[in-house]
Amino acid sequence: MSQEIATIRVTRYRPEKDSQPFFQEYKVPYRHDMVVLDALNYIKAELDGSLTYRWSCRMGVCGSCGANIDGEPKLTCASFLHEFKDRTITVEPMSHFPVIKDLVVDMEDFMEKLVKIKPWIIRKKDSLVEEGEYRQSSKELDRYQQFSSCINCMLCYAACPIYGLNEKFLGPAATALAYRYIEDSRDQGKDIRFPIVHEIEGVWECTLVGECSVVCPKGVDPMLAIQRTKILGATNAIKSILMPRGGR
Amino acid sequence: MEHHNHDIVIVGGGAAGLRAAIAAVELQPKMDVAVVSKVYPMRSHTVSAEGGMAAVTREYDNFDSHAYDTIKGSDFLADQDSVEFFVKEAPRESYQLEHWGCPFSRDPDGRISSRAFGGMSVKRTLFATDKIGFHLLHTLFQTSLKYENIHRYDEWFVTSLLVDKDRVEGVTAIEMRTGELVTILGKAVIIATGGCGRIFQFTTNGWIKTGDGMALAYRAGVPLKDMEMVQYHPTLLPNTGILITEAARGEGGHLLNKDGERFLKRYVPGKMELGPRDILSRAEMSEINAGRGFDGPYGSYVNLDLTHLGEITIEDKLPFVKELAEKYLGIDPAHEPIPVRPGQHYMMGGVHTDMHGFTGMPGLYAAGEAACVTMNGANRLGSNSLTECLVFGAAAGRAAAQSAMKEISPSFGNPVQGEAMMEEKRIFDQLLKHEQGERISGIRTEMQNEMEKDVGIYRDENSLKEACRIVGALKTRLKNGIVEDKDHVYNTELVSALELDFMLDVAETIPYSAVLRHESRGAHFRTEYTKRDDAHFLKHSMAYKTAGPPRIDYSPVMITRWKPEERVY
Amino acid sequence: MKMETHKVAKLHAILWGIFSLGGMIAAFLLPVMIYMTAIAYPFGLWPFSRENPACPSCLTLVRDPSLLVTGHLLGALFVFVTIAGSLFHGIFRFQSALTEVGLLKYRRALEAVGYFIIFVGIIVLAYYLIAWYLNGTIT
Numbered sequence: 001m002s003q004e005i006a007t008i009r010v011t012r013y014r015p016e017k018d019s020q021p022f023f024q025e026y027k028v029p030y031r032h033d034m035v036v037l038d039a040l041n042y043i044k045a046e047l048d049g050s051l052t053y054r055w056s057c058r059m060g061v062c063g064s065c066g067a068n069i070d071g072e073p074k075l076t077c078a079s080f081l082h083e084f085k086d087r088t089i090t091v092e093p094m095s096h097f098p099v100i101k102d103l104v105v106d107m108e109d110f111m112e113k114l115v116k117i118k119p120w121i122i123r124k125k126d127s128l129v130e131e132g133e134y135r136q137s138s139k140e141l142d143r144y145q146q147f148s149s150c151i152n153c154m155l156c157y158a159a160c161p162i163y164g165l166n167e168k169f170l171g172p173a174a175t176a177l178a179y180r181y182i183e184d185s186r187d188q189g190k191d192i193r194f195p196i197v198h199e200i201e202g203v204w205e206c207t208l209v210g211e212c213s214v215v216c217p218k219g220v221d222p223m224l225a226i227q228r229t230k231i232l233g234a235t236n237a238i239k240s241i242l243m244p245r246g247g248r
Numbered sequence: 249m250e251h252h253n254h255d256i257v258i259v260g261g262g263a264a265g266l267r268a269a270i271a272a273v274e275l276q277p278k279m280d281v282a283v284v285s286k287v288y289p290m291r292s293h294t295v296s297a298e299g300g301m302a303a304v305t306r307e308y309d310n311f312d313s314h315a316y317d318t319i320k321g322s323d324f325l326a327d328q329d330s331v332e333f334f335v336k337e338a339p340r341e342s343y344q345l346e347h348w349g350c351p352f353s354r355d356p357d358g359r360i361s362s363r364a365f366g367g368m369s370v371k372r373t374l375f376a377t378d379k380i381g382f383h384l385l386h387t388l389f390q391t392s393l394k395y396e397n398i399h400r401y402d403e404w405f406v407t408s409l410l411v412d413k414d415r416v417e418g419v420t421a422i423e424m425r426t427g428e429l430v431t432i433l434g435k436a437v438i439i440a441t442g443g444c445g446r447i448f449q450f451t452t453n454g455w456i457k458t459g460d461g462m463a464l465a466y467r468a469g470v471p472l473k474d475m476e477m478v479q480y481h482p483t484l485l486p487n488t489g490i491l492i493t494e495a496a497r498g499e500g501g502h503l504l505n506k507d508g509e510r511f512l513k514r515y516v517p518g519k520m521e522l523g524p525r526d527i528l529s530r531a532e533m534s535e536i537n538a539g540r541g542f543d544g545p546y547g548s549y550v551n552l553d554l555t556h557l558g559e560i561t562i563e564d565k566l567p568f569v570k571e572l573a574e575k576y577l578g579i580d581p582a583h584e585p586i587p588v589r590p591g592q593h594y595m596m597g598g599v600h601t602d603m604h605g606f607t608g609m610p611g612l613y614a615a616g617e618a619a620c621v622t623m624n625g626a627n628r629l630g631s632n633s634l635t636e637c638l639v640f641g642a643a644a645g646r647a648a649a650q651s652a653m654k655e656i657s658p659s660f661g662n663p664v665q666g667e668a669m670m671e672e673k674r675i676f677d678q679l680l681k682h683e684q685g686e687r688i689s690g691i692r693t694e695m696q697n698e699m700e701k702d703v704g705i706y707r708d709e710n711s712l713k714e715a716c717r718i719v720g721a722l723k724t725r726l727k728n729g730i731v732e733d734k735d736h737v738y739n740t741e742l743v744s745a746l747e748l749d750f751m752l753d754v755a756e757t758i759p760y761s762a763v764l765r766h767e768s769r770g771a772h773f774r775t776e777y778t779k780r781d782d783a784h785f786l787k788h789s790m791a792y793k794t795a796g797p798p799r800i801d802y803s804p805v806m807i808t809r810w811k812p813e814e815r816v817y
Numbered sequence: 818m819k820m821e822t823h824k825v826a827k828l829h830a831i832l833w834g835i836f837s838l839g840g841m842i843a844a845f846l847l848p849v850m851i852y853m854t855a856i857a858y859p860f861g862l863w864p865f866s867r868e869n870p871a872c873p874s875c876l877t878l879v880r881d882p883s884l885l886v887t888g889h890l891l892g893a894l895f896v897f898v899t900i901a902g903s904l905f906h907g908i909f910r911f912q913s914a915l916t917e918v919g920l921l922k923y924r925r926a927l928e929a930v931g932y933f934i935i936f937v938g939i940i941v942l943a944y945y946l947i948a949w950y951l952n953g954t955i956t
Contacts, residue, residue, distance in 0.1 A: 016735045033487055033576075045689035049741045050733035054287075056454040059490045059572060061382055062291045078575060100425060101738040107288065111402075119390035121349040132305075133346040135358030141351060148351045148383065152290050165919055177390075184349060195823035204829045207913035234834030237827040 004030040006087040008039050010051065013099050021099065023090070024048075030087055037065055037076040040091070040103075052102035060217060063151035066158065067103050068092040073158035073215045094158035096167075110154055113170055117178035117196055122189025140185040147180035147225055149218045156212035156222055162205050169205040170197065172212035172222030179225035182232070198233040206230075249668055250430045251660045254282040254399065255652040256645075257419055257434035259406045259461055261289030263381075263637035264616025264644070265440030266388040267341075268605075271645030272652075273395045279649050282432055284401040284421055286456065286743070289389045293442055293454045294637065297381025298493035298568060300363060300373035301634035303338035309370050311335045316810055318632060321367040321524050322596075322625025323770035323780065324812035325474065325788070325805060330603045330623045332808065334632075334639050341638035342374055350387040352376050353565075363565075364498040365631045367524040367817075373631040378493050378568040384634055401432065405743050406460065408671050409437060409468045409612070410664040416468065416611035417658035420671045424743065427736025429672045431664065435655040436648035439465055439599055439607075439614040440641060446747075447755040448592035448703075449696035452484055452491035461618040463750035465599040470607045471790035471801070472754070473620040474597035476762035476772045479628055480705050481593035482528040486546040489591050490576060492569055494630040496554055496586075497521035499565050503532070504551040504585065505540040511550075519817040526627040526771040527817065529590035533705050536589075544587060551585035558582065590705060594633060596624040596771065597761075600790060600803075605644025611651070615644040622788065625805075626770020680742060685730040688745045695722050695748075695755055703759050708775045715759035720797065723752045757791035760798045765789065782812050836909035843902030850899050893950045901939045908935045 005027050013021035026047055028039045037055055044051045055065040058077045065076040070090050081087060097105035127134065156172035157163045163171045170178075178197050181187045197203055203226050212222040256272050258265045261283050269281045283289065304314050314335040319326050342360070346352055352360040353375050365373040376383040392398050404421040410431065411417065418433035441461030445453025466472050482503070483492040497503070503521055505511045515531035516523030523531075532550050535541055541548035554562060554569070559582040562570050566581075573581045598620035605613040605621075616637040623636060658664065698718045702711035726749060733741040767781035768774050786805050791798040858865050908931045915924045 014735055015737055044741070045687075045693070049687065049689070049731065050735070052733070052738055052740050054291075056287060056291050056293065056456045057296050058454065058488065059296060060575065061379070061568075062287075062293075062295045062454060064287065064291045101735070104738050111288070114390075115393050118394075120394045121347065121391075127347065129340050129343045129347060133343050133352075133360050136352075136354055137358050138354050138356070141354055145351055148386075149379075151295075151382070152288075152386075161917055161919075165916065165921055181349070184351075186347075186349065195825050198825045198830060199823050200826040200829055202826075204826050204833065205916070207916050209917065230830075230833055230837075233825075233830040234837070237825075237830035238834060240827065241831070 004087070006030040006034070006039060006081050006089065008036075008043065009088070009090045010040070010043070010103070011092040012051075012102055014050070014101055030081060032082055034081045035077055036067075036069055036079045036081065036089060036091060039081060039089075040076060052104055054104055061151055063153035066094050066153045066155045068094055068158060073155035075153060075155070075217050078217055094154060096158055096160070096164040097154070107154060109167060110152070110157065110173070113174040114152070114177070117170070117174050118189065118193060119177050119181060121181070121184070121187050122192055123186075124188050134186045136185055143185075144180045144183035146220055147176045147183070150176055150220050151218055153217065155215045155217065159211035159215040161209055161211070162207060166201070166205060168201040170202045172226065175203055175229055176220055176222040176225040179229050182229070194232070194236060197229050198236070203229045203233065249665070249672065250428065252282070252430065252432045253657055254432065254434045255280040255657075256436045256438065256648050257282045257284060257432050258438045258440055259284050259419060259464070260292070260440035260442060260616070260618070261285030261287070261389070261400070261402075262292030262294040262440060262442055262616065263384055263388060263634060264442075264618070264641035265289075265292075265438070266385075266392050267638050267641030268438050268440060268615055268645030268648070269398045270388070270392055270395065271642040272649040273397050275646050275649045276653060277397065279652065280397055280399070282399045282401060282434065283392070284404045284406055284419065284432060286403060286405040286424070286460070288402045289392075289400070290386055291456070292385060293457050294385040294634070295382045296452070296454060296491065297384070297634055298378045298491060299365060299495035299498065300375035300380050300631045301342060301384070301638075302365065302368060302373050302629070302631040303342040303635055304335060304372055305339050305342065305360065305374065306362065306370070306372065309372050313369055314338070314372060317368050318623065318629055319625070319810050320815055321627055321629040322623070323627055323815055324782070324786065324810070325477070325625030325769060326623050327621065327806040328808040328810060329806050330621045333603050334623050334636065337639040337642075338635045341635060341642065345384060345387060345638065348387050348391045350376060350383050363495060364522055365629070366494050366497065366522050366528070367519070367629040368522075368631070373495075373498065375495065377564070378495050378566045380634060404430075405746065406464065407675060407746055408667070409464050410667050411468055412658065412663055414469075414610060416609060417664050419464075420668050422675070422743070424738050427739055429668070429675060431660065431668045433658045433660060433664070435652040435657060436611050436613060438605065438644050438648050439612070439618050440616045440644075441618045443595040443598075443617040444751060444754045445592050445595070447695060447699050447751045449700040450484070450489050451592040452481060452489055453592070458747035458751050459754035460747065460750045461614065462599055463753045465607060465612065465614060466753060466757070466791070466793050468609065468612065469793065470609050470612060471600045471792050472597060472757045473600040473788050473790055473803070474622060474626070474761070475595070475754075475757040475791055476765055476789060477596035477624070477626050477770060478592060478703070478758065479525055479594040479596060479771050480529040480590045481525055482532055482590045483552050483588040484591040484593075485572070485576060486544055486549045486587050486589050488576060490572055491593065492552060492572065492586055492588055493566070494525070496552060496566055496569050499561060500557055501552055501554045502556075503528070504553050505535045506542055507540060511535050511540065516817040523817050524627055525593070525630060529705055530773060532590050542587065547589060549587040549589040552588045553585040554581045555583060555585065594628055596620065596622070596626065596628050601644075603640070603643065604647040605640055606647055611655075613644040613648045615640040626772055675742070675746070679745060680731055680734060682728070682730045685728040686725060688726065688729040688731065688741070688748055691722050691726050691729060692744075692748050692751075695719060695752060699755055699758070703762065706773055706775050707762055709763060712759040712763035716756070716763065716797065719752060719756045719759065723756070726752060753793070757798050761789040761791050761800055764800050780815075786812060832909065835905055839898070839902035840906030840909075843899050843906060846895060846899040847903060850896070890950065893946045897943060897946055900942055904935050904938055908932060
């Protein structure tokens with residue numbers, strides 16, 4: 001039986017050599033249970049040691065290996081070759097991020113956004129650990145659980161046209177995370193977090209394209225988080241006009 | 249050469265490293281802490297832990313029970329003082345994590361839920377569905393962002409420890425983005441780089457688990473303890489090695505052979521699927537060797553059957569198992585069994601430390617899987633390792649902070665400057681400049697296959713000696729390995745070469761330690777010495793780096809209240 | 818911790834609230850209005866009725882769509898919310914569309930023009946409706 005072949009076209013860009021990104025094509029032996037990451041690993045091990053990309057867990061949870069695969073932001077470890085026509089697959093770096101090398105993008109902007117929304121429990125007064133856990137019902141957990149499932153893979157930013165136009169936009173994952181803390185019954189930091197998400201470049205830039213929620217590999221719905229955060233913003237603004245002296 | 253100065257330099261940004269960083273700044277808010285990690289911290293392999301974290305939090309449970317389970321699980325090789333310290337700190341660390349926001353699953357009364365786990369005599373494993381590692385890591389990472397004195401060096405690859413007169417004064421690291429070698433000096437260094445599963449071919453571990461920290465300490469003169477104790481987890485997907493959590497059995501899943509029989513009744517009748525991992529992995533291999541396994545394209549396997557649990561339990565308690573089975577095998581575990589086989593999962597052994605993470609070398613600490621405290625002995629119980637990262641990460645962070653308060657900052661002069669220059673030369677003038685030679689990926693594959701073949705679940709004198717020989721030969725070959733990518737910017741191939749260099753050093757200690765242990769204990773099973781031998785081997789092996797092969801020495805096991813007895817489940 | 822200042826986009830929040838809620842209500846009311854003016858009235862369907870000799874006592878709610886406005890305060894409000902809500906939703910969405918197609922450069926200017934037209938329209942509409950309601954006739 002002759003070995004079946006898949007063709008992988010990968011964006012190459014090595015800043016020390018190349019002035020422009022270009023495509024390089026590789027032929028890899030095809031197996032039905034192969035993911036795009038397996039193909040990249042084959043190329044790096046057997047064909048071209050200089051191909052550069054990030055990966056680690058190969059099970060869809062570390063969030064390292066996002067790329068634009070045939071134009072769609074996806075995790076390379078969770079995209080099977082057999083899903084693509086003709087076994088010809090184009091792999092490019094995620095859109096909207098500066099490229100460091102080949103498929104490796106600069107994620108500093110995202111890291112800054114992460115810090116900006118203060119992703120930690122804010123309490124007016126911390127309870128002692130000796131007193132045991134804060135009680136939380138399953139219902140209260142349900143209110144934020146899906147938003148705590150974000151793996152920071154940034155596919156949603158690669159999919160968001162608004163982020164592509166305006167990098168100051170807080171964007172899907174960071175808002176989802178902010179909303180995760182806003183909805184956590186243990187958190188008391190709404191007054192601190194609201195002004196951050198309700199800035200003009202917080203949630204208001206979002207025009208409800210919804211691609212973020214489509215591409216999320218973990219079933220998080222950032223668009224929902226953004227919409228709910230907008231509703232909170234609108235009601236707060238109206239309240240503050242109707243009850244200027246603190247109606248929260 | 250560029251250099252940075254901090255009070256504490258932590259190598260590794262997973263559970264142990266981040267917990268250490270937070271502990272240090274909480275103890276002393278002015279403490280200037282650097283977390284140096286070769287990946288962004290939320291990519292650390294802690295993220296892949298699934299089942300849960302053990303701690304005594306219930307009325308029906310007590311410290312002695314947790315300690316005894318752990319010690320029995322370790323086949324009495326654990327240091328019992330460390331275990332006692334561990335079980336007492338475990339609830340505190342769990343509640344602390346909850347206070348920091350970890351989205352634990354809850355009981356109807358709002359308390360953290362606990363589930364059954366292998367080798368634990370009661371339900372004491374706290375969980376967040378089946379993604380505790382992911383949630384724990386993100387909770388710690390996000391909490392760490394609160395502290396302005398925690399400085400991160402994300403995607404910086406540490407290449408060596410800088411040592412001045414037997415005192416560790418910092419590290420050299422490649423800033424991957426620029427490709428420059430930089431020194432980061434500190435009054436204390438904590439190693440929290442996790443395990444080295446990638447020295448094996450079939451492992452649950454992520455690509456980044458290359459034993460960097462173990463090798464760093466080992467090269468600096470600290471012994472690696474109990475390295476022959478390698479945990480093989482019983483339930484990995486046969487193709488990829490992706491882990492199917494023990495929680496699947498904790499929630500009631502069954503292991504079945506080809507005849508549809510719950511074969512564990514022949515091996516651990518008292519515990520069945522909740523037996524410890526070492527025994528279960530061997531039981532699976534026995535079934536397969538007896539011809540009662542299934543044959544598949546990736547070798548023989550047995551079935552993990554969850555179909556009787558029902559869709560709701562799987563959805564609520566094991567959503568990640570469902571996701572993994574659906575995505576990577578195309579099967580719905582509510583309707584079809586999951587094929588599994590045993591594979592490398594965890595290193596009980598690691599950098600020798602005391603229970604405060606101190607390695608014995610001034611200025612150097614270690615915690616988490618990279619370290620060997622030792623509380624896991626010859627076999628770790630499932631769900632103890634995350635708690636271990638928190639308890640001993642915090643302990644190491646505090647100990648390092650206390651020591652740093654007394655020390656003065658190292659200065660960037662000799663000998664560390666000289667060492668750093670040598671390191672720069674080794675990497676950029678030698679390794680990167682090789683034009684002719686062998687591709688490193690081939691050497692890596694050979695190492696992985698050899699470790700898999702000869703240092704696996706069953707070992708004997710011949711296989712181990714063969715492994716010693718081959719790994720030694722691979723080390724020589726790596727000296728002539730080439731890195732094709734000559735760029736400085738983000739050179740992952742260069743990093744891989746340095747990782748392989750680390751892995752080979754670490755890998756070598758395993759067969760060398762194992763060949764001298766003429767007994768079977770916990771995960772270490774010798775086909776010619778199938779019984780435990782307390783008279784001769786109730787002791788820790790200590791592998792020291794020499795110019796040649798590792799030198800193996802021994803240290804006593806600390807026994808406090810639990811005398812070694814036969815380990816029957 | 819460093820002090821940070823965040824400028825909450827309060828006006829934008831309120832505009833978004835009107836866009837969202839107003840748009841939703843307008844979307845419900847618009848078909849009602851179209852039904853009344855474009856279908857029910859010309860064809861004499863409920864609630865309008867041509868003279869029905871067979872049934873003099875049949876309930877006839879309104880005879881003339883203009884009574885929608887002049888007949889009742891709620892009627893005037895109905896017309897106002899439908900038209901103003903639609904206009905507002907339109908301009909807000911227009912602004913989003915400008916962002917999506919990447920006309921960021923012109924967005925502020927187009928936005929300002931758009932809002933100006935819409936607000937003027939809404940004020941004129943309100944003026945006429947009030948006058949109509951009060952006088953029963955267009956002044």
